Amino acid sequence: MAAVCQVTGAVPGFGHNISHSHRRTKRRFDPNIQKKTYYVPSLGRKVTLTLSAKGIKVIDARGIEAVVADLQKRGVKF
Secondary structure, three states, X not given: OOOOOOOOOOXXXXXXXXXXXXXXXXXXXXXXXXXXXXXEOOOOEEEEEEEEHHHHHHHHHHOHHHHHHHHHHHOOOO
């Protein structure tokens, strides 16, 4: 599963692990991605979304109907 949020668009960040001796190795900062299923009354079905923790909070604040409408405008498949 790709580490990309369908609502916020959060993607992995990149940086370095820094050891005690200050040697640097590449590392990846993944967003907190969860699979979550919501019932959407306007569609009359359940929708499974790949969301970051912030994306879940956005749905809680704006409502699933508004978020799904925005996703449909952008052409996101779900």
